[in-house]
Amino acid sequence: MDSRVAQRIRELIVEGILPPGTRVAEAAIAERLGVSRTPVRNALPALASEGLLEPAGKRGYAVRNFTVEDSYRATEIRCVLEGYAARELASRSDRGPIIEELRDTLAQGDSIFAKGHVVKDDENAYAEMNRRFHDLIVGGAEDPLLSDLIQRVYSVPFVAPEVVAFNRIPLEEIYPILISGHHQHHAIVDAIEEGEPHVAETLMRGHSSPARRSLGLEGSGPQ
Missing domain, CATH: 1.10.10.10 (Winged helix-like DNA-binding domain superfamily/Winged helix DNA-binding domain)
Structure with a gap:
């Protein structure tokens, strides 16, 4: 509740x-x-x-008073930091248990999108799944400084991964954005599991586009 x-x-x-x-x-x-x-x-x-x-x-x-540009820039920084986390996790020889949890999280996302569309009631389930996915990758890097920096970035409005805005974008428009982002989730986990640090980092850094689009921030950044 x-x-x-x-x-x-x-x-x-x-x-x-x-x-x-x-x-x-x-x-x-x-x-x-x-x-x-x-x-x-x-x-x-x-x-x-x-x-x-x-x-x-x-x-x-x-x-709190904030601007759309604040959120746009912070989303970019978030994905750079999370890219570093994905690289570090993909380099770890003990990443197996984290990968299992990530696969479980992906399955949760798959079940949300299985019906081919999203409804308002999917909002909380998607938010919880997305937060878990990002937390696992950041936590899996086992770098306290990185975790602290990312938490600071998450404190900027509309940047934390559990923040979604189904009310800002029509549901029929947000579905392809979210499913595209979830396909990226799968590709990121594949790269981590296969031990490809640079691929994992590149994919994670590119994950900023669906994050911005899902919050209506695309096209609102610095010109």
Whole structure:
């Protein structure tokens, strides 16, 4: 339930219903969404970790001010860092257990796309699958500094891999974007399993395009 509440609050921010600087009051949000204050209270720290909210007052949060260019640049940086992680993982001789987990994650994604389209209810399942995929690769590199740097990049709004925006793009348009990204997931895991560090890195760095497109950031970057 908390994840659904977080997604609904995220949509209010994305759609500008909660503009930058707006204080997010638990009671008001709970009333708007028709839920109790508890899931709202639990969702706010998660949204803050994504960079959508920032601390305001002793225990409150406000909508963070950010630009589309901020998110575009951070997505590029994210994929460079994750490319390094994929290279490191592909170079490890003990990568077998991580590959098994990655294959399991790919199967979860396959099941989401098996029907040939996506629906609104797929949003949370896709977000959880995508976050697990990226976490496994970053964690598999076993580099604490890299993990810290990536977490800093994830704090920029709309950059963390679990952030999806089904409300920003029509479902019939987002499906080919997401399925293309998932095909890239398969190719990345194949390269890691086959011990091809440079291929894995190149594929992971190229993964920024579907990430941007799925959030409506394509074409919004620096000119």
